[in-house]
Amino acid sequence: MEFKIEHTWNSFPVSHDPVMIRLTPENAGMLMEVSAPFFNDPPAPPGEPGKPFSGLWDYEVVEAFFLNGQTEQYLEVELCPHGQHLVLLLSGRRKVCKQELLLLYEVSRVSARWNGRVHLPWSYFPPSTDKFNAFAIHGSGVNRIYEALYPVPPHEIRKEQKPDFHRLEYFKSLNLNKLMGEDWKQPLSDLWDFCKWTS
Template sequence: MHIVIDRLWDDRPAAPAERITLDLRARDGALEIAVDAPFHGDPPPPSPPGSTPGLWNFEVVELFLHAPGDRYLELEFGPHGHSLALQFHGVRTLVATVQIDFRADPPASGRWTGEARVPSGLLPRDLARWNAHAIHGQGDARRYLSALPAGGTRPDFHRPDVTAALDPALSRDLERMA
């Protein structure tokens, strides 16, 4: 499944240089995610790469995976190798922080790439929907992008009502792993 993030949170077009892609596939008992994103030069979190609380305060690409009953997994990826995986049951009702495998290649030529592996046991059962977002910049220059913009008066990415169905082939592959 191929996802493109090329809109701002309020549905205005993002600059072409801000375009991000995520490629998802089920393989060997896990969801694999490939990230290709521009590097905006924001400073990294003040911690070593790996699971990083509050990663959304830094340059980040986010993927939300939703299941019925407001169960969802928020996955966050940063250009310096930081990640965060949060399980929710109810909007913003955190159940657990879980560990995933993520590595990012050092930014080169103004872009960065990363690869994540999420074991199928961490995915919400009956996974059906998705949305993806990105954040970069600091202060008044902070920018919020969405694949499926929600609009509103401010960015809000915890919106199970603003999602799209997973690609049927990916859904089938994920069901086989459950």
């Protein structure tokens, strides 16, 4: 499965080559690959590459959200071109139940682009994942740019509205059986059992 982020959060076309996201099957999980322009704005976060970094959304980042549309449980994966990452498990809109989970994340930069590869174990995905959205952020201050795979439709934008990546109503269907095979069943996860009891 391949996706291109071609619009800002409020449905304007992006002014650069789009961010690309590819999802492919892997043993015990999914491989997510990112190819994106490298803006180097803001500068690198002050965290060790390869490690989780809280607040990564304030830097240059590509984010993928995997949602169960019925329960509003979702996995948020944030990848930075400088090597830091952040994984959040949320049970309800903006309700974090686990964070800073570990990832096997590799990143490389060639000229004005960066490429990331990350293994996402099935244990991180909410049960019955069926919706998806992806986002990209770069720039500083008033030049901060927020982009979305599935943006807010123009006719639904209100005056003074701000970008909000947790608008779950704009996520669209993701059929994991098309990726994994018709007979595949998503494995259960003890992590989400924990979230159920703590939400």
